[in-house]
Amino acid sequence: MDAWSGIRDPVSGEVAVIDPAAQREVVEPATVLLHKPVGFDAISGRRVAAALVQPDTRWPDDPSGVPLLERHFHRLTPLVPLDAEASGLMVLTQDGRVWRRLTEDGDEIEQEFVVEVSGDIAPYGLARLNHGLHYNGRALRPCKVSWQSEIRLRFALKGVQGGQLRDMCAQVGLDVVAIRRIRIGKIPLGRMPVGAWRYLPVGERF
Numbered sequence: 001m002d003a004w005s006g007i008r009d010p011v012s013g014e015v016a017v018i019d020p021a022a023q024r025e026v027v028e029p030a031t032v033l034l035h036k037p038v039g040f041d042a043i044s045g046r047r048v049a050a051a052l053v054q055p056d057t058r059w060p061d062d063p064s065g066v067p068l069l070e071r072h073f074h075r076l077t078p079l080v081p082l083d084a085e086a087s088g089l090m091v092l093t094q095d096g097r098v099w100r101r102l103t104e105d106g107d108e109i110e111q112e113f114v115v116e117v118s119g120d121i122a123p124y125g126l127a128r129l130n131h132g133l134h135y136n137g138r139a140l141r142p143c144k145v146s147w148q149s150e151i152r153l154r155f156a157l158k159g160v161q162g163g164q165l166r167d168m169c170a171q172v173g174l175d176v177v178a179i180r181r182i183r184i185g186k187i188p189l190g191r192m193p194v195g196a197w198r199y200l201p202v203g204e205r206f
Helices: 096-104 125-130 164-171
Strands: 006-008 015-017 031-036 077-079 087-093 111-118 144-147 152-157 175-184 197-199
Touching (some): 111 164, 125 144
Antiparallel strands (some): 031 197, 077 087, 111 152
16 A cells, blocks of 8 residues: 555554545634723733633624634734723734734834814814924824814824824823724724724735
């Protein structure tokens, strides 16, 4: 018998035949999108958001079509920082390609936030939010800020730093009530509920 076509059990004498056309299935590394709740640390800290990624917290309406595998819950690296007091989209990955994209090119990937505020905005405050403010002693690059409602601002900006949105609002007389990140690059948060996660489908890019 060809050694590559079958294996004989020495006890029962039964032969297991291997299909010569069979190929080992390649399992792609996983990338997970999580709706981080307020109070969890995105990258490191005492309450890491990565602990929320469990089989039973997968979004039931996950449209990715990626099968749930136990190996997907190991060595997930969190990327794209998000303040602990903010909620919204965060990324965890096993994929080196995603890691390189979001770290090496991270400052050029636009992020979008909805910021709930209180108080009265200063004269020309909206124009200053778009261009003209400083943070940590440096001028901020132009961004896109608009009113979504009477109490909510929508920010679209690149290279955002920890605490930056709160500081920007304070500079124009506004207090921040809540921050939620709704998009990273081309990937939106969508309708995924707080605390749930879904897979990033193979082929989708930030």
